[in-house]
Amino acid sequence: MPSAAPLRISYAATAFALVCLALAALPRVDHLAFDRQAILAGEVWRLWSGHLVHFSFQQLFLDVSTLLLAGAVAEKEFGLPFVTRVLLFGMPAISIGLLLLAPELAYYRGASSVVMLLAFVAGAAFWSRRPGLRAILFMLGLLVGIKAVLDAAGLASDMSGLPAGVQVAWQAHVLGAGMGWASARLKLKNLQ
C-alpha cells in the first residue's frame, strides 16, 4: 500500500545517482559502457555499468535529477526493496533487450532508460491507485511516445547533452518504459 508519509528522497535512486557521479570522475569509462561486441565477448558487467556512465556532465545532470524525482515517487509507492530489485534486474534486462532488439546500436551510455523504468513504475502505481489521474497520465504517456518517435526520426532536442554523432537511444527508453510498467503492474497484481 502507498505510504501516507511525505515524499522524501529515494535511497535506491540516491545510491544509483552517487555511483553515476563517482564514475563521472573517472578519466576513462570506455570499459564500462554498453558495448555490443565487448558484451558478446563476455564482458557482462557492461549490462549494468552501461547505465551508470555518461557522455557529458549535462547528460549526467539531466539523467540524475530526473532519476531522483522518479525514484522518490516509485519508492514512496512501492518501498525500497521493490525499487532496489527493479533497478538491479531492470538494468541488465534493458541491456539484453538492446542486444536482441536493437542490433544497430553498438555503443550506449546513460541512465535515461533507468529513469524511464522508474517513471513508469510510478506512473503505473498512480494509474492503478488514482483512477482520477488517468487522463493526465495518458497525456504524459502519449508525450513520451511522441518524444520516442521524434528521437527515432533524429529530431531530438539538442538539449540532451549528447556529443555530436551520438543519437538519443530511444530504443532503451521504450524498453525501460515497458519494463517499468510491466513490473509495477505485476507487483500491484501480487499485492491484490
Add this chain to the structure above:
Amino acid sequence: MTATMKKTLAFFIVVVLLAVAGCAFRGSGIGVKQVGSVVDYLYPNAKEPPALKAGVTYLRPPVRVGVAFVPGSGPVSVLPETEKIKLLERVKASFAKHEFIGNIEVIPTSYLQPKGGFTNLEQVARMFNVEVVALLSYDQVQFNDTNVLSVLYWTIVGAYVIHGDQYDVQTLVDASVFDVRTNKLLFRAPGTSQVKGSASMAGFSERARAARVEGYNKAVDDLVPKLQTELDSFKERIKTDVAFKVENKPGYSGGGSLDLLMLAMVGMLVALGYAKRRTA
C-alpha cells in the same frame, strides 16, 4: 685373398663410404624462403609511384573490417590455409576489442588474386562487405646449417639420432590496414620472430616445417600488441588529422539522455504524488 680381391674390396668400401657421405651431405645456406609482399599484391609491375586518391578519408563506425594474408609469390605456400585462418582469427580478436569496429571478416587467401592490385582488393571488399582491409604480408627465410656432430651421419644410425643439422627461421609479418574506398594506408604494424633449433638428418624436414609454423605464430604474437598500439595511436591521430573524418553511422552510438521536457514531465508526476498525499 688375392691382391685383386683386396683392391676390389677396398674400392667397394670407398664407393660405399662416399655414397653414405653423399647421402649425409646437406648444403648450408638458405633452405626455404616464403614471401607474400603487399607491394607486389597491390602494385604489380609498378614502374611509377602510385597515385593516391585525393580527398578526405571518411571512417564511419562501426567500421567493417576484413583481415587477409596477401597471396604468396611461390607456387606452394609453407603455411597451410588452416594455419593462416588461425593466425587471422588472432588478428581479428585484436580488432574486436574496439568499440568503433563492427563486423570483422576473415578473408581466405584463395579469394585474393596474386598481383591483383586494388581492383582485386575492392572486389573482395565488396564481396565480404568490408570498408577497411588489414593485409598481412610476410617474409620468412629458413637458414640451414650443419654442426660438427653431422660427421657422425656416416654411421647411418647417426643420421637418425644425432642432431647434426641446424635451422634458423626468421619471420616478419606486417599488417597494413587500408581504406578500400580511397586506397589509403591508414596504419601498419610489424611482428618479427626467430626460431632456432636442430634435428637429425632424418627428422630435419619435419622439425623445420614445425619451426616455420612456430615462426609465424611467434611473429603474430609480436604483431598483435604492436597493432593495438598503432590502432590506439591512429584513433588519436584522426582527431587532429584533417585528412580523416569520423562520421557515425545512424544509430551506431546511443546516449541514454533526457531533456528538460522529460524532467518537467517527471516533475509533474511528483506534483501528482503530493496532490495524492493531500487528498488521501
